[in-house]
Amino acid sequence: MAGGAFSVEKGGKEFRGKFTGYVLLSCILAASGGLMFGYDVGISGGVTSMDDFLGKFFPVVLAKKRRATATESSYCKYDNQGLQAFTSSLYIAGLVATFAASFVTRRFGRKPSMLTAGVFFLVGVVFNAAAMNLAMLIIGRIMLGCGVGFANQAVPLYLSEIAPTRFRGGLNILFQLNVTIGILFANLVNYGTQRIHPWGWRLSLGLAGIPASLLAVGSLLLCETANSLIERGHLERGKAVLKKIRGTDDVDEEFEEMVEVSRIAKEIKHPFRNIIKREHRPQLVIAISLQVFQQFTGINAIMFYAPVLFQTLGFKNDASLYSAVITGAVNVLSTVVSILSVDKFGRRALLLEAGFQMFIPQVLIAILLATGLHGGKQLSHPSAIIVVLMICLFVSGFAWSWGPLGWLIPSEIFPLEIRSAGQSITVCSNLFFTFVIAQSFLSMLCHFKYGIFLFFAGFVVIMTIFVYFLVPETKGIPIEEMVFVWRKHWLWKRFVPASDAKDVILEVAAKHPDPDKDQQFNGIKHQNGLPQSY
Numbered sequence: 001m002a003g004g005a006f007s008v009e010k011g012g013k014e015f016r017g018k019f020t021g022y023v024l025l026s027c028i029l030a031a032s033g034g035l036m037f038g039y040d041v042g043i044s045g046g047v048t049s050m051d052d053f054l055g056k057f058f059p060v061v062l063a064k065k066r067r068a069t070a071t072e073s074s075y076c077k078y079d080n081q082g083l084q085a086f087t088s089s090l091y092i093a094g095l096v097a098t099f100a101a102s103f104v105t106r107r108f109g110r111k112p113s114m115l116t117a118g119v120f121f122l123v124g125v126v127f128n129a130a131a132m133n134l135a136m137l138i139i140g141r142i143m144l145g146c147g148v149g150f151a152n153q154a155v156p157l158y159l160s161e162i163a164p165t166r167f168r169g170g171l172n173i174l175f176q177l178n179v180t181i182g183i184l185f186a187n188l189v190n191y192g193t194q195r196i197h198p199w200g201w202r203l204s205l206g207l208a209g210i211p212a213s214l215l216a217v218g219s220l221l222l223c224e225t226a227n228s229l230i231e232r233g234h235l236e237r238g239k240a241v242l243k244k245i246r247g248t249d250d251v252d253e254e255f256e257e258m259v260e261v262s263r264i265a266k267e268i269k270h271p272f273r274n275i276i277k278r279e280h281r282p283q284l285v286i287a288i289s290l291q292v293f294q295q296f297t298g299i300n301a302i303m304f305y306a307p308v309l310f311q312t313l314g315f316k317n318d319a320s321l322y323s324a325v326i327t328g329a330v331n332v333l334s335t336v337v338s339i340l341s342v343d344k345f346g347r348r349a350l351l352l353e354a355g356f357q358m359f360i361p362q363v364l365i366a367i368l369l370a371t372g373l374h375g376g377k378q379l380s381h382p383s384a385i386i387v388v389l390m391i392c393l394f395v396s397g398f399a400w401s402w403g404p405l406g407w408l409i410p411s412e413i414f415p416l417e418i419r420s421a422g423q424s425i426t427v428c429s430n431l432f433f434t435f436v437i438a439q440s441f442l443s444m445l446c447h448f449k450y451g452i453f454l455f456f457a458g459f460v461v462i463m464t465i466f467v468y469f470l471v472p473e474t475k476g477i478p479i480e481e482m483v484f485v486w487r488k489h490w491l492w493k494r495f496v497p498a499s500d501a502k503d504v505i506l507e508v509a510a511k512h513p514d515p516d517k518d519q520q521f522n523g524i525k526h527q528n529g530l531p532q533s534y
């Protein structure tokens with residue numbers, strides 16, 4: 001997942017610089033920020049399916065669950081606003097915190113934001129693990145949410161600034177990979193702690209302290225990024241940091257460019273007003289739609305509530321947690337597939353293939369539940385196995401498409417002047433729709449019953465059609481040439497203004513890459529106040 005400014009600068013210039021110890025440390029940081037986010041996603045479902053936890057905070061739900069086992073339909077046994085608020089409060093807090101984080105990150109630097117995230121996480125973990133009542137539990141989740149807001153804003157930005165250019169794209173997906181590892185880790189922890197009575201859930205919530213401490217301590221050890229120092233006027237310190245992280249004194253060219261980029265960025269007074277201009281409509285529509293659709297695949301119904309969902313389908317307690325571990329593992333492995341194939345097959349191929357791969361299992365699950373859940377209570381053993389297999393098929397389709405690409409594509413399409421605003425909008429849209437799903441899924445399950453899977457399947461059809469007609473391929477397209485992608489598109493060309501002289505020359509230069517043209521290309525960028533890597 002990306003907060004600040006992960007960017008895949010394929011057309012960017014490669015400066016000298018090794019993969020130094022600092023860069024390695026920053027990857028560990030990415031791991032802790034992503035792990036923390038994933039852990040929070042994965043932990044709530046297992047905990048809310050534990051009777052000890054329900055008995056302490058949601059006795060009404062526990063009573064309903066026991067009644068459901070004996071008599072009523074099980075679709076509604078977890079339908080409770082408080083239980084949903086326990087899960088969703090984190091995302092709404094994260095959404096609000098993103099705005100504060102954006103200010104702190106710009107004004108005071110990336111380090112203070114990461115430290116703030118770590119501190120919020122640690123306070124949240126203490127509140128949650130020690131919770132004596134619902135208020136402490138929710139306050140803890142809100143603190144964790146603030147941590148997510150700060151971490152998701154600052155960590156990816158930090159990484160994209162500290163890593164040598166050629167690693168930036170990879171780090172984008174690495175963050176999502178760590179989210180999936182965090183989810184799997186949480187599922188494994190829940191599987192172990194459900195046997196510890198009556199405080200296993202405290203251990204589940206408390207173990208989030210590990211990635212939280214890593215982030216807090218890491219942010220104290222690491223240096224501020226050169227970009228941030230330059231942006232805030234500390235040019236000499238910025239250069240010194242650049243030498244240190246690149247492991248060479250030969251950084252003048254990169255430094256000059258950073259100064260230039262920072263000058264241009266400062267000239268853009270109203271990026272948010274700029275981004276709503278008609279000419280940026282394609283990027284805006286695509287970035288927001290990818291977030292809406294990513295969440296309306298129904299993935300988080302599974303990631304948040306898998307154990308609860310499996311129990312609803314008649315699985316026993318540990319079988320449901322065990323199944324959540326399986327889906328978590330499929331999620332991680334398929335994200336690795338995405339990393340290996342996204343630049344080979346392209347974004348569209350993965351998204352379109354996944355459309356089928358997510359649609360079919362959802363429809364099959366709905367059919368199995370409609371015909372197999374007798375009296376709404378118990379699924380036969382073979383049907384239960386098929387349901388788990390179908391959920392794995394669905395999760396793997398998501399994990400090599402909408403999961404990572406929901407972040408990668410927005411990071412590739414916004415032009416420099418609105419890239420940071422574009423990323424903020426992307427992150428906020430994601431958190432908002434994650435909140436919507438978290439707050440409504442259990443109620444939707446109660447009302448729609450097996451139809452919930454048809455509801456998400458319907459969205460999968462819509463999003464696949466959307467991709468087919470409206471999302472152009474961005475594989476291998478340098479950011480400075482992205483404008484031609486819109487110009488050639490049957491619909492988006494209506495929004496992107498007709499070529500002016502600068503664009504014509506840029507287009508010629510881009511189409512005929514030879515040394516002379518490259519020089520011409522760079523000269524034009526210079527005349528127009530654009531940095532070389534634009």
Ligand SMILES: OC[C@H]1O[C@](O)(CO)[C@@H](O)[C@@H]1O
Pocket residue numbers: 001041176179180183294299300303331403404406434
């Ligand atoms: O791996 C699944 C996870 O990935 C995300 O979509 C973030 O990109 C989360 O909302 C979800 O929980």
